[in-house]
Structures are given as structure tokens and as C-alpha cells.
Amino acid sequence: MFTGDRSGDILYRVLHRTGFASMPASTSREDGLVLRDLYITAAAHCAPPGNKPEPGELRNCRPYLERELDLLTEVKVVVALGKIAFDVYLDILKGRGVIASRSGFVFGHDCEFVTGKGQPKLVSSYHPSQQNTSTGKLTAEMLRQVFERARAIAGKP
Numbered sequence: 001m002f003t004g005d006r007s008g009d010i011l012y013r014v015l016h017r018t019g020f021a022s023m024p025a026s027t028s029r030e031d032g033l034v035l036r037d038l039y040i041t042a043a044a045h046c047a048p049p050g051n052k053p054e055p056g057e058l059r060n061c062r063p064y065l066e067r068e069l070d071l072l073t074e075v076k077v078v079v080a081l082g083k084i085a086f087d088v089y090l091d092i093l094k095g096r097g098v099i100a101s102r103s104g105f106v107f108g109h110d111c112e113f114v115t116g117k118g119q120p121k122l123v124s125s126y127h128p129s130q131q132n133t134s135t136g137k138l139t140a141e142m143l144r145q146v147f148e149r150a151r152a153i154a155g156k157p
Contacts, residue, residue: 007127007128007129007130007133008025008026008128009025009133010128010133010138010140010143011081011128011143012024012025012026012033013025013140014140014143014144014147015035015038015147017144018144018147018148018151019036019151019156020035020036020037020038020147020151021033021034021035021036021038022034022035022036037151037154037156039068039072039075041065041068042061042065042085043058043061043062043065043084043085043088043089044057044058044061044084045061045064045065046061051129053084058084058088062088062092065088065092066092069092075120076120076121076153076154076155077120077121077122077123077150077153077154078120078121078122078123079123079124079125079146079147079150080122080123080124080125081125081126081127081128082125082126082127082129083107083124083127084127085127086105086107086122086124087107089122090102090105090122093115093116093119098115098116098119099115099116105122107124108124109124109125109126109138109142109146110123110124110125110142110145110146110149111123111124112149112153121153123146123149123150123153125138125142125143125146126138126142128143
């Protein structure tokens with residue numbers, strides 16, 4: 001995810017700076033990038049037209065995301081990059097009975113949420129899209145703070 005994509009330019013730079021990535025950029029699967037203590041996935045596993053997934057696309061991809069979540073048994077924190085990821089993750093938690101309601105979860109940048117006893121904490125962030133980074137809605141420093149928070153929650157030095 002994000003490899004060779006403009007969103008990845010800022011994301012991988014920040015992941016490298018915060019110790020989650022071996023290199024500050026990723027241009028292809030074969031470039032040698034290694035992620036540490038981090039797994040990247042997406043609510044939509046395709047590149048939808050206009051980079052805005054339709055509800056049907058999200059429904060079609062949801063089983064894949066749910067299976068990935070089931071396989072990741074040691075997760076301490078989930079960072080949702082963007083409101084779509086935030087909403088899909090909370091819908092999964094609600095569907096599984098982990099949370100009773102979504103009313104206490106209001107999307108914002110660098111917000112932290114408790115999702116239930118024994119469940120990973122949730123941190124929300126603006127998506128590192130070119131639209132958000134070119135307008136200054138999201139800066140590298142803002143994104144760095146999100147991943148520093150995630151590192152602290154996970155108890156990783």
C-alpha cells in the first residue's frame with residue numbers, strides 16, 4: 001500500500017523518521033523497504049476511480065480486511081488514515097459487538113480512542129493524500145506526531 005503513490009511520499013518519510021520503516025521512500029515492491037512493528041492495509045484493496053471508493057467497493061473488500069484483522073493477533077494500536085478507514089474499522093468493531101455504538105467516536109486528526117477491554121486503541125489521522133498535504137491540511141510534522149503516539153501506545157522505544 002502507498003508504494004509508488006504520492007500519498008506514500010510523506011507517509012514513508014514519516015514512518016522512517018519514527019522508526020517504522022527501513023527507508024524514507026518506497027517506489028516498488030522490490031526496493032528493499034522493510035516495515036518494523038507495523039502492518040499497512042486498506043479498507044479498499046483497489047485503486048477506485050477518483051480515489052474515492054464507492055460503498056459497494058468497501059463492502060466487497062471488507063472480508064479481506066476483516067481476515068487481516070483476525071490474523072493480526074498482537075495489535076496494540078490501529079492508525080486509521082482518513083475518515084473512510086476510520087468509519088470502516090468502527091463498522092467492523094460494531095458488527096463484531098466490540099463497541100455498542102459509534103456515537104463516542106468522532107473523527108479528527110491525532111485523536112485517540114479506547115475501543116474496548118483487550119482491544120487495540122484507535123488513533124485517527126487525516127489521510128496523507130496529495131490533496132491534504134499540498135493544501136497544508138496535513139503536514140509531515142502532524143503525521144509524525146500520530147506515529148509517535150502510536151509508538152508510545154504500542155510500548156515500542
